[in-house]
Amino acid sequence: MQIDSHMSGDVQIVTVTEDRLDAAVAIQFKDRMRALSAQGAERIVLDMAEVRFLDSSGLGAVISAMKQMGHGRRLELAGLTPAVAKVFSLTRMDTVFTIHPDTAAATACARRAG
């Protein structure tokens, strides 16, 4: 499971550099996200632009990662590819997450808000 992380201002950008987020890597993903979110950024943007395939286990892992963030902290999504976006819309989880077109839009949004 390949995940990279860097800070862009106050925002932690976490990039999944795998083309599948599925049952085979869901547990590893949750573990990595738990460790990364422990670094304490108030806002994490999960960049999924390289993820071509997401199944229900991968979706559950993303939701779990958001719940791990806890009070007052946010996990937002960026760069959903068409098949991934479809899973979010079919399950209506697109109503729960803030979804940005890409990480540039996500960080620009932070600057405006700040």
Add this chain to the structure above:
Amino acid sequence: MPCTAASPQLLRHRYPATPDGVRSALVDGMRKLVPLSLSPEDLAAIELVLAELLNNVAEHAYGGSGRGELDLSLTAEPDALAVMVTDEGAAMPGGPAGPAPAPPNPASLPEGGFGWMLIRAHARDIVYRRSPGRNRLCLRILTGRD
């Protein structure tokens, strides 16, 4: 009927009922679909339905034990892909013929319960049969409708 199709069979193969076995089955299955020149939307729907079906077998029929095998067959029909999955694991409680459970409420941040919701969104003619020691699930994914 999906289980008795006389159309050309694209794939029939047994795989370990493990996360890696499921990935292998998906790679093989999607490769066999290439000559059909399906749309990206059709291919995405097929890959998702197959993943949910096969992960259900690994996680529920075999209880995530890492033991057991599943058999996947794909058959091209003029306007659909017919899918049959068999395994020798535990019976599916209720089965897909029963009433659909309420979809998970997004606001409650559910981490599961999405698998059948995603299958039903894309599949038709879902037929489950339990025979002694064996599950068989057949369905169709309509293609070429975009």
